[in-house]
Amino acid sequence: MTLPNKDQMQAWWMPFTANRAFKDNPRFYVAAEGMYMTMGDGRQILDTNAGLWCCNAGHGRKEIADAVHAQLLEMDYGNPFTYGHPKGFELANRLVADIAPEGLNRVFFTNSGSESVDTALKIARQYWRLKGQGTKTAFVARVKAYHGVNWGGVSLAGLTGNRKSFGQGLEADFLRHTLLPENAFSKGLPKQGAELAHELSDIIAMRDASNIAAVIVEPMAGAGGVIVPPEGYLQKLREICDQHNILLIFDEVIAAYGRVGAATMAGKVGVTPDMITTAKGLTNGAVPMGAVFCKQEIYDTFVNTGDASAVPEFLHGYTYSAHPVACAAALATLDIYKNEKLFEHANTISQYWEEGVHSLKGLPGVKDIRNYGLLAGIDLPAGIAGKVAAKTLEMGVTVRPAGDTIVMSPPLIIQKEHIDTIVNTLQEAIPAAQ
Ligand code: PLP
Numbered sequence: 366m367t368l369p370n371k372d373q374m375q376a377w378w379m380p381f382t383a384n385r386a387f388k389d390n391p392r393f394y395v396a397a398e399g400m401y402m403t404m405g406d407g408r409q410i411l412d413t414n415a416g417l418w419c420c421n422a423g424h425g426r427k428e429i430a431d432a433v434h435a436q437l438l439e440m441d442y443g444n445p446f447t448y449g450h451p452k453g454f455e456l457a458n459r460l461v462a463d464i465a466p467e468g469l470n471r472v473f474f475t476n477s478g479s480e481s482v483d484t485a486l487k488i489a490r491q492y493w494r495l496k497g498q499g500t501k502t503a504f505v506a507r508v509k510a511y512h513g514v515n516w517g518g519v520s521l522a523g524l525t526g527n528r529k530s531f532g533q534g535l536e537a538d539f540l541r542h543t544l545l546p547e548n549a550f551s552k553g554l555p556k557q558g559a560e561l562a563h564e565l566s567d568i569i570a571m572r573d574a575s576n577i578a579a580v581i582v583e584p585m586a587g588a589g590g591v592i593v594p595p596e597g598y599l600q601k602l603r604e605i606c607d608q609h610n611i612l613l614i615f616d617e618v619i620a621a622y623g624r625v626g627a628a629t630m631a632g633k634v635g636v637t638p639d640m641i642t643t644a645k646g647l648t649n650g651a652v653p654m655g656a657v658f659c660k661q662e663i664y665d666t667f668v669n670t671g672d673a674s675a676v677p678e679f680l681h682g683y684t685y686s687a688h689p690v691a692c693a694a695a696l697a698t699l700d701i702y703k704n705e706k707l708f709e710h711a712n713t714i715s716q717y718w719e720e721g722v723h724s725l726k727g728l729p730g731v732k733d734i735r736n737y738g739l740l741a742g743i744d745l746p747a748g749i750a751g752k753v754a755a756k757t758l759e760m761g762v763t764v765r766p767a768g769d770t771i772v773m774s775p776p777l778i779i780q781k782e783h784i785d786t787i788v789n790t791l792q793e794a795i796p797a798a799q
Pocket of ligand 1: 645
């Protein structure tokens with residue numbers, strides 16, 4: 366494959382990338398299969414990030430390619446406004462049956478995690494209007510959160526720098542993040558910190574529940590540095606939202622579809638929010654698609670109140686909502702997850718993953734290690750994570766620096782020998798980078 370030269374690289378304004386630095390010193394991926402990416406120079410690199418937290422069944426799955434090909438030939442596209450197609454309904458039913466926790470049995474399709482988040486926020490606002498409580502418009506989010514890049518998600522993002530360029534967004538208050546020094550090197554759910562949820566009561570006391578539409582949190586935070594919720598924290602958030610009549614939204618764009626060793630984090634910890642936003646693993650990253658799971662009561666409030674009329678109940682949707690090609694990719698992906706029991710495999714092998722990543726404790730500069738399911742975060746001194754990532758890349762393993770944390774989220778098909786390679790590589794790369 367011919368790679369572009371510097372002149373040929375100018376037109377593409379690359380996302381979340383230092384464009385000038387990239388174009389001076391580019392890195393190319395040209396192929397992918399299973400656990401590996403092929404670089405422009407032909408080297409095979411072990412992918413510890415499942416692409417960007419999305420290729421949960423591994424790369425290059427033929428079943429998905431075949432389903433996409435067949436769908437393109439059968440029906441490439443159909444207008445989703447006021448027309449339906451069978452695969453949209455089939456996929457919604459499969460998601461309700463196999464992925465969403467009990468009670469979240471209505472599905473709205475989007476094309477990305479950012480769109481799922483903004484969709485959920487719009488549903489929350491209109492829901493309260495329909496209930497005659499139209500003053501409930503504000504949101505509560507959390508520091509270190511990432512909710513994508515659309516207006517709602519950006520307003521509610523608590524990641525450093527993520528909002529600084531864009532001016533005024535939605536009205537929001539922020540809970541503290543749940544990273545506590547006393548929980549350093551916790552394995553799985555940390556023991557301390559459930560009481561941090563009570564900050565929500567303080568925010569409600571200040572702003573008043575009559576003004577708050579919803580609380581949104583990543584129940585298992587990814588981009589902020591793999592932040593695992595303290596035991597009992599999510600339950601307390603649920604209780605406080607219930608007491609004050611506030612909707613609870615879990616943003617599971619990373620967590621859902623097996624990443625935590627179960628279909629969703631909500632299901633894993635037994636806390637059911639009012640909505641769950643998803644994307645990424647829904648199609649194994651092969652075709653853009655997102656889905657918002659809603660409680661039936663929310664759907665009924667929009668759809669099944671008053672007289673049936675020809676007016677759309679929710680003036681929202683995308684040209685590509687439930688795109689037939691994305692539906693075909695998602696159905697093939699769900700089949701792989703089920704047939705290969707990948708969520709169960711992720712759960713089982715997560716023990717070995719935990720032991721492996723925690724064996725890095727004691728290396729120079731390692732300040733904290735966190736893990737849950739097939740996720741891990743390693744905190745390093747300022748400025749080191751990027752150097753570690755560059756070093757592991759040289760050694761044949763890609764890891765992702767998120768601020769000062771190395772984050773990892775390998776495909777769920779990972780085996781023990783891959784974990785050994787990742788751990789051995791980091792064992793050498795972390796000291797070498799400092
Ligand atoms: N929400 C969460 C929790 C995410 O991690 C992401 C992306 O990483 C998003 C939303 C945005 O998803 P997308 O990049 O598909 O718009």
